[in-house]
Amino acid sequence: MYSFQPSEEQQMLIEAIKRYAMDDLRAAARDAEEEGQLPPELIEKGWELGFLQASIPEAYTGFGERSAVTGVLAAEEFAYGDLAGALAVLTPGLFTTPILLAGSEAQKEQYIPPVIEMEWKPYTAALMEPHFDFDPNALKTTARVEGDTYVLEGEKCYVPYAADAEAMIVYASLEGVTQGFIISAGAEGLEVGERMKLLGLNALPLYPLSLKGVRVPKDNRLGGEAGHDFAPILAASNVALAAMAVGVSRAALDYSMAYAKEREVFGVKVAQKQAIAFMIAEMGTAIEANRLLAWEAAWMLDQGKEEAAKHAYLALTGAMDTAMMVTDRAVQILGGHGYIREHPVELWMRNGRGFATFRGLAIV
Amino acid sequence: MIDFETPKPIKQVCNVVETVAVNMMRPVSRYFDEHEHEIPWDFINFMHNAIRSMGGTSMAPKEEKSAEEGGEKRPPIGYQRLGHMVEMLAWGDAGLYLCLPGGMLGSAAVAAAGSPEQKKRFLSRFMGEKPVFDAMAMTEPQAGSDTSAIRATAVLDEETNEWVLNGEKIFVTAGHKALIDSDGFVVVWASIDPSAGRAGMRAFVVEAGTPGIKVTKLEHKLGIRVSDTAAIVLQDCRVPFENILGSPTVEKSTKGFKGAMATFDATRPIIAAQAVGIARATLELLKEELEKNGITIRYGLPRQKLTNIEREIIDMEATLRAAWLLTIKALWMADNKIHNPKEASMAKVYAGDAVVKITQRAVELLGPLGYSRELLLEKWFRDAKITDLYEGTGQINRLVVARHMLGYRGKELR
Numbered sequence: 001m002y003s004f005q006p007s008e009e010q011q012m013l014i015e016a017i018k019r020y021a022m023d024d025l026r027a028a029a030r031d032a033e034e035e036g037q038l039p040p041e042l043i044e045k046g047w048e049l050g051f052l053q054a055s056i057p058e059a060y061t062g063f064g065e066r067s068a069v070t071g072v073l074a075a076e077e078f079a080y081g082d083l084a085g086a087l088a089v090l091t092p093g094l095f096t097t098p099i100l101l102a103g104s105e106a107q108k109e110q111y112i113p114p115v116i117e118m119e120w121k122p123y124t125a126a127l128m129e130p131h132f133d134f135d136p137n138a139l140k141t142t143a144r145v146e147g148d149t150y151v152l153e154g155e156k157c158y159v160p161y162a163a164d165a166e167a168m169i170v171y172a173s174l175e176g177v178t179q180g181f182i183i184s185a186g187a188e189g190l191e192v193g194e195r196m197k198l199l200g201l202n203a204l205p206l207y208p209l210s211l212k213g214v215r216v217p218k219d220n221r222l223g224g225e226a227g228h229d230f231a232p233i234l235a236a237s238n239v240a241l242a243a244m245a246v247g248v249s250r251a252a253l254d255y256s257m258a259y260a261k262e263r264e265v266f267g268v269k270v271a272q273k274q275a276i277a278f279m280i281a282e283m284g285t286a287i288e289a290n291r292l293l294a295w296e297a298a299w300m301l302d303q304g305k306e307e308a309a310k311h312a313y314l315a316l317t318g319a320m321d322t323a324m325m326v327t328d329r330a331v332q333i334l335g336g337h338g339y340i341r342e343h344p345v346e347l348w349m350r351n352g353r354g355f356a357t358f359r360g361l362a363i364v
Numbered sequence: 365m366i367d368f369e370t371p372k373p374i375k376q377v378c379n380v381v382e383t384v385a386v387n388m389m390r391p392v393s394r395y396f397d398e399h400e401h402e403i404p405w406d407f408i409n410f411m412h413n414a415i416r417s418m419g420g421t422s423m424a425p426k427e428e429k430s431a432e433e434g435g436e437k438r439p440p441i442g443y444q445r446l447g448h449m450v451e452m453l454a455w456g457d458a459g460l461y462l463c464l465p466g467g468m469l470g471s472a473a474v475a476a477a478g479s480p481e482q483k484k485r486f487l488s489r490f491m492g493e494k495p496v497f498d499a500m501a502m503t504e505p506q507a508g509s510d511t512s513a514i515r516a517t518a519v520l521d522e523e524t525n526e527w528v529l530n531g532e533k534i535f536v537t538a539g540h541k542a543l544i545d546s547d548g549f550v551v552v553w554a555s556i557d558p559s560a561g562r563a564g565m566r567a568f569v570v571e572a573g574t575p576g577i578k579v580t581k582l583e584h585k586l587g588i589r590v591s592d593t594a595a596i597v598l599q600d601c602r603v604p605f606e607n608i609l610g611s612p613t614v615e616k617s618t619k620g621f622k623g624a625m626a627t628f629d630a631t632r633p634i635i636a637a638q639a640v641g642i643a644r645a646t647l648e649l650l651k652e653e654l655e656k657n658g659i660t661i662r663y664g665l666p667r668q669k670l671t672n673i674e675r676e677i678i679d680m681e682a683t684l685r686a687a688w689l690l691t692i693k694a695l696w697m698a699d700n701k702i703h704n705p706k707e708a709s710m711a712k713v714y715a716g717d718a719v720v721k722i723t724q725r726a727v728e729l730l731g732p733l734g735y736s737r738e739l740l741l742e743k744w745f746r747d748a749k750i751t752d753l754y755e756g757t758g759q760i761n762r763l764v765v766a767r768h769m770l771g772y773r774g775k776e777l778r
């Protein structure tokens with residue numbers, strides 16, 4: 001039976017996140033972007049909303065159950081406030097959610113509680129690699145078996161909080177198949193490079209990594225000895241990023257729409273010009289369309305539908321184009337003022353461009 | 365709770381409709397495209413009997429029975445069901461779909477604005493032995509998008525208690541079938557007070573055989589050729605007083621007109637469903653043809669690694685799915701009586717754009733094959749465009765969406 005109505009519980013969560021996203025993330029976003037850092041209290045406050053904790057079962061010290069649908073609802077709202085802040089708050093999920101989805105029982109018991117019971121701490125994951133045709137299913141970082149360890153070699157990039165991380169999952173190709181490996185801070189051969197400087201996301205500390213013969217005990221392969229299927233992890237990440245792209249788009253739409261209703265040109269409001277009003281109609285329509293695409297893909301993941309991974313990919317494909325289209329138009333609607341860093345639309349345009357590139361930077 | 369599961373009864377009916385589409389529509393698609401104005405009676409009679417044997421009068425959603433009347437307390441799905449059926453029928457052939465008896469725009473208007481007596485009087489005819497058709501006539505030569513510019517008039521003759529209708533209507537879908545080929549009716553829009561603008565506009569049911577109404581022309585079209593598009597002239601055409609839909613007096617408000625527009629809240633997503641059906645047919649054929657040539661789509665790759673054809677198809681698939689979800693959501697809102705004009709127009713804007721783009725790209729991508737009449741692709745390219753035109757062009761629906769988003773009235777954004 002079709003329904004487009006979030007449950008009451010989900011509604012409450014969305015409301016709480018929405019308040020935080022506007023009052024805290026959005027309020028801090030510009031300074032954070034210019035200064036290149038997010039205040040720790042800001043992240044902690046977002047963490048205390050308990051979104052991740054509520055997606056972990058009691059057995060691992062959480063207080064709920066994971067639902068990708070709840071996840072996309074939450075991710076969209078966080079990103080509506082500010083993308084860098086949203087990614088920061090959700091970063092520990094890059095570590096716990098794949099373990100929850102694909103880890104062995106022992107790994108779940110060992111690694112999830114320390115993250116969930118504490119204040120926000122930098123646990124993270126490394127998927128992306130510095131090649132123009134980076135492909136999560138064809139990694140150039142390799143893992144090979146040597147005795148009872150795996151040896152990892154390669155280059156990673158866009159790793160949130162890598163410099164301070166207590167532990168992380170590094171994805172590498174094991175005989176052509178992407179597999180996750182749990183690595184603790186200070187592992188020998190793991191070198192964190194200088195913080196990356198990017199087109200957007202300047203508030204979020206992202207690092208390159210070099211893996212020079214990093215030895216990982218066999219027990220630390222995600223899923224244990226038998227390993228795991230990477231597809232559900234990637235799909236859960238794709239829907240999260242799709243939802244965030246929708247959130248950023250919606251932020252840009254709302255801001256530019258409000259501006260267009262205030263600003264006068266030729267004796268009428270900008271919004272009363274069809275050239276602008278039609279852009280707004282198309283932005284709103286594309287956002288609604290792609291939100292539903294992300295919702296459906298998330299729902300398919302929760303239901304364990306066979307087509308879920310494909311739909312998650314389609315959802316990300318649609319949402320990343322929407323984010324670019326909408327954020328570009330938001331700048332256009334503000335005219336020259338959109339180009340000035342006093343308004344947030346130029347930041348959203350830079351962040352919006354990123355969704356075609358970002359993979360594995362969020363997961364729900 | 366958010367849920368995307370297609371209800372079982374809808375799945376079942378879709379299976380039946382798919383069989384119809386495959387066996388009764390596709391095989392005659394080309395023939396009727398090339399024999400414009402020939403009426404597909406075999407298909408019509410088959411469908412009429414099928415609908416009757418299923419106990420329906422038309423495809424339109426039945427009124428849900430309330431719990432006291434012995435109806436079960438389930439969420440209503442009538443419009444969602446209709447949307448799925450229309451999608452499948454348009455997948456079969458959008459033109460043939462428009463030839464179905466009953467349940468088109470005319471009866472939608474009666475169902476939306478008629479009194480219980482009117483519904484009984486006008487809608488019961490669809491249950492008879494023979495197929496009966498209905499139509500709606502709003503558009504005039506000088507008034508398309510701007511419906512307030514219509515000039516047709518209705519004057520009450522107090523002596524006989526009849527409305528006297530005068531005017532000229534064009535582009536009436538199924539007008540000929542409703543007036544000439546069956547004992548159907550046309551819902552005609554006319555003004556009872558030309559000085560009152562939209563507030564004076566009313567709909568009148570004009571039955572087949574009424575003196576003074578004439579079909580003067582059938583249009584020759586780009587696509588959906590099997591569907592007749594009629595021009596109609598009304599010359600001192602008299603209908604009983606009771607044939608007016610809605611109030612016979614002019615109030616200051618535009619309520620009468622708004623009532624008409626409310627019909628669109630349900631019918632616009634139905635047009636979107638037509639668009640989705642044509643687009644799905646196109647995409648399926650495109651992928652089949654490519655597969656024959658050894659091309660399969662590698663989902664999941666970054667764009668940098670995709671071929672252009674793969675990229676285009678993946679983008680089409682995302683767009684098509686999104687269009688369908690917008691459509692379902694608008695229909696779900698209609699079923700649950702949630703005010704949906706914005707969502708209804710969003711669905712039509714997005715699906716109209718999607719099908720136009722998908723069919724146009726598909727013809728290009730298949731090269732000489734795509735342009736040839738050997739495949740139905742070129743026909744779907746022609747059929748598709750109508751979904752971006754009737755029941756509000758893409759521009760008019762953008763206006764509706766923008767007004768709702770911006771909180772503007774018509775005069776603030778025209």
Ligand SMILES: Cc1cc2nc3c(=O)[nH]c(=O)nc-3n(C[C@H](O)[C@H](O)[C@H](O)COP(=O)(O)OP(=O)(O)OC[C@H]3O[C@@H](n4cnc5c(N)ncnc54)[C@H](O)[C@@H]3O)c2cc1C
Pocket residue numbers: 274469499500501502503507508509510534535536537538585593750753754755756757758759760763778
């Ligand atoms: C095959 C077919 C079947 C049809 N069936 C029916 C039917 O059953 N009953 C019926 O009543 N009508 C029917 N129509 C009519 C259809 O609804 C109209 O053609 C349509 O509403 C557009 O009106 P128009 O053709 O006069 O174009 P116009 O209104 O003249 O529009 C011309 C162009 O101007 C644009 N435009 C108009 N107003 C604005 C605005 N305010 N802002 C920006 N752009 C604007 C339009 O989008 C369009 O691009 C049918 C038409 C066709 C082709």
